Amino acid sequence: MVYEITKHQSFVNAKRWAEELRFHAGDDIKILLAGNKLDIVRQNPNARQVSREEAEKYAKSNGMLFKETSAFADENITESFQELLHGKI
Numbered sequence: 149m150v151y152e153i154t155k156h157q158s159f160v161n162a163k164r165w166a167e168e169l170r171f172h173a174g175d176d177i178k179i180l181l182a183g184n185k186l187d188i189v190r191q192n193p194n195a196r197q198v199s200r201e202e203a204e205k206y207a208k209s210n211g212m213l214f215k216e217t218s219a220f221a222d223e224n225i226t227e228s229f230q231e232l233l234h235g236k237i
Contacts, residue, residue: 150217184218
């Protein structure tokens with residue numbers, strides 16, 4: 149599940165999607181919470197609307213794997229899915 153670290157509403161939406169996933173798939177589903185657009189925040193730290201700490205805390209309390217990523221820069225994309233597939237949650 150992906151949200152934009154530059155848009156807080158997308159994080160709120162991701163929480164709702166996680167609830168939906170768990171409702172339909174059960175509590176045993178493995179979820180990767182990926183905060184995307186890391187490249188934008190590195191260029192402009194003021195663009196961040198979701199702190200890493202807030203997202204990590206949410207992911208941990210809900211048994212999710214968490215990574216900050218940049219699809220644009222291809223950062224942590226492959227690693228995130230490999231960890232999810234290999235059960236490193």
